[in-house]
Amino acid sequence: MVSSTNAQVVAGRLPLVVGNWKMNGTRVNCVELLAGLRAAGPFDAEISVCCPFPYLADVALSLQGSGIGWGAQDCSEHEPGAYTGEVAAVMLAEFGCRHVIVGHSERRVYHAESDIQVADKARMALSHGLTPIVCVGETRSEREAGSTEVVVKRQLSAVIHALGHCVSQIVVAYEPIWAIGTGLTATPHQAQAVHAVLRAQLSAASTRAGEMRLLYGGSVNAVNAQELFAQPDIDGALVGGASLKAADFSAICRVASHVALGSTGKSRT
Ligand code: PEP
Numbered sequence: 001m002v003s004s005t006n007a008q009v010v011a012g013r014l015p016l017v018v019g020n021w022k023m024n025g026t027r028v029n030c031v032e033l034l035a036g037l038r039a040a041g042p043f044d045a046e047i048s049v050c051c052p053f054p055y056l057a058d059v060a061l062s063l064q065g066s067g068i069g070w071g072a073q074d075c076s077e078h079e080p081g082a083y084t085g086e087v088a089a090v091m092l093a094e095f096g097c098r099h100v101i102v103g104h105s106e107r108r109v110y111h112a113e114s115d116i117q118v119a120d121k122a123r124m125a126l127s128h129g130l131t132p133i134v135c136v137g138e139t140r141s142e143r144e145a146g147s148t149e150v151v152v153k154r155q156l157s158a159v160i161h162a163l164g165h166c167v168s169q170i171v172v173a174y175e176p177i178w179a180i181g182t183g184l185t186a187t188p189h190q191a192q193a194v195h196a197v198l199r200a201q202l203s204a205a206s207t208r209a210g211e212m213r214l215l216y217g218g219s220v221n222a223v224n225a226q227e228l229f230a231q232p233d234i235d236g237a238l239v240g241g242a243s244l245k246a247a248d249f250s251a252i253c254r255v256a257s258h259v260a261l262g263s264t265g266k267s268r269t
Contacts, residue, residue, distance in 0.1 A: 012208075012210075012211030013210075013211060013212075013213055013235050014045060014046050014213075014260055015045040015046065015213075015229065015235055015236040015256040015257075015259045015260050016045065016046045016047075016048070016171065016213050016215060016235060016236035016256070017045055017046070017047050017048075017236050017237050017239060017249075017252055017253050017256045018047075018048045018049070018050060018071075018099060018101075018133060018171075018173075018215065018236070018237070018238050018239065019047075019048070019049040019050060019239050019243025019244075019249055020050050020073060020101060020104070020217075020238055020239065020240050020243060021049070021050065021051050021052060021073075021243060021244060022052075022073065022106070022240060023052060024052075024244055025051070025052065025055065025244070027054075027055060027058060030051060030055050030058060030059065030062075031058055031062050032246075033244070033245070033246050034049070034059065034062040034063060034068075034246075035062065035246075036246025036247070036250070037049070037068065037246045037249060037250055037253075038062070038063070038066050038068070039246075040246060040247075040250030040253070040254075041066065041067070041068065041250070041253070042066075042067055043067075043068075043250075043253045043254065043256070043257045044257035044260040044261050045236065045253060045256035045257045045259070045260045046069070046236075047067075047068045047069065047253050047256075048068065048069035048070060048071055048098055048099050049063070049068065049069070049070050049071070049243065050070070050071045050072055050073050050099060050100070050101050050133075051070065051071075051072070051073075052073070053072060053087055056070070056072065056092070056095040056097070057095060060095055060096050064096075069098035069099060070095075070096070070097060070098065070099075071092070071097040071098055071099030071100050071101070071130070071131075071133075072087070072092050072097055072099075072100045072101070073100070073101045073104065074087070074100070074101065074102065074104070074107055074121070075087055075088065075089040075092055075100045075102065075121055075124060075125055075130070076088050076089070076121070076124065077117055077120035077121045077123075077124050078124070079124070088124075089121075089124045089125045089127070089128040089130055090128045092125075092128070092130060093128045093129055093130060097130055098130070098131060099130065099131050099132075099133055099171070100121075100125045100130045100131075100132055100133070101132075101133045101135065101173075101238070102118050102121040102122050102125065102132045102133065102134055102135070103115075103118035103121070103122075103134050103135045103136065103155070104135045104175070105135060105137055105175060105177045105180060106180075109177075115154060115155050115157075115158035115159075116158050116162075118134065118155070118158065118159065119158040119159045119161065119162035119163070120162060122134050122159050122162065122163060122170055123162050123163055126163065126166060126169055126170070131169065131170065131171055132170050132171070133170070133171045133172075133173050133215070133238065134156070134159050134170050134171070134172050134173065135173045135174075135175050135217070135238070136151075136152045136155040136156055136172065136173070136174055136175070136198070137151075137152065137155075137174060137175040137176045137177050137180075137217075137218075138151040138152060138176055138177065138178075139177045139178065140177070140178035143176065143178065148176075148194060149194070149197050152174065152194060152197065152198060153197065153198075153201055156172065156198060156201055156202070157201070160201070160202070160205045164205070165205065165206050165207075165208075167202060167205050167206050168202075168206040168207075168208035168209065168211065168212055170212070171212070171213045171214075171215060172198055172202070172212065172213075172214045172215070173214075173215040173216070173217050173238040174191065174194050174195055174198060174214065174215070174216055174217070175216075175217035175218050175238060176190075176191075176194075176218050178218075179217075179218025179219050180217065180218050180219070180240065181219070181240055181241060182218075182219060183219050184218070184219060185218055185219045185220065185224045185228075186216070186218055188227040188228050188230070188231050188234075191216045191228060191231065191234060192231035192232065192233055192234060195214045195216070195231065195233035195234055196232075196233050198214055198233075199212070199214060199233050213235040213236060214233055214234065214235055215234070215235060215236045215237050215238045216228050216234050216236075216237050216238075217237060217238035217239065217240070219241070220237040220238075220239050220242060220252060221242050221248065221251075221252065222242075222248065222251035222252050222254070222255055225237060225252050225255040225256070226255055229255055229256060229259045229266070230259070230266050232266070236256050237252060237256070239252055
């Protein structure tokens with residue numbers, strides 16, 4: 001259950017944990033996983049699950065009335081039309097999606113998505129009532145070259161340029177590529193430093209930047225989540241591998257719930 005009385009709600013930054021199933025699961029085991037997640041709830045943080053497109057109807061049915069949201073992992077930057085293989089944002093809205101991930105590094109790398117294309121996807125999602133979760137992040141070599149800040153600012157800047165002050169309606173996920181699926185997590189200090197840079201950049205574009213949720217993603221589990229979520233500019237997580245097991249994912253959701261309830265003593269920037 002989402003509490004409306006805690007400090008984060010007042011600040012407009014209820015912790016958010018989003019599962020990214022990627023191209024995993026079967027029709028049967030995704031329903032089992034969601035039954036386990038429902039049974040582990042309710043949670044005091046906002047929780048959402050981004051599943052493969054073909055499972056959206058089953059996921060919607062499984063999560064209806066649970067308070068847990070659902071969404072997809074990509075959408076087209078175009079309105080419906082002759083774009084074979086693409087899925088339009090308006091179609092996701094038909095399935096009751098709350099979120100859509102855009103610009104995940106696996107899309108940027110394997111499908112050559114550009115910063116501008118990602119920004120156009122975010123705009124399309126917003127125009128159909130979905131909240132885009134815009135992913136940004138650097139490669140290991142970019143970090144080693146000291147260009148993390150330049151890379152993530154360039155990626156976010158395309159979105160700010162496309163959305164203007166509406167940028168406050170998105171969620172940003174900082175996902176260092178070297179930490180995704182590798183078991184290597186950015187230290188809380190490293191992650192917080194990048195989140196602070198992103199929030200400062202957003203603050204220059206919107207007076208509501210202080211209310212925006214910035215998620216961390218990259219090998220998050222229930223143990224490292226505790227310190228990550230305690231950082232002033234980290235408002236939750238985008239979770240890949242650990243979202244595929246109800247017990248692992250719900251343990252992360254519980255950590256976020258403790259933050260939401262104010263039991264961690266976390267302070268906000
Ligand atoms: C992701 O792909 O968004 C992700 C964060 O994956 P993992 O948690 O497995 O690193």
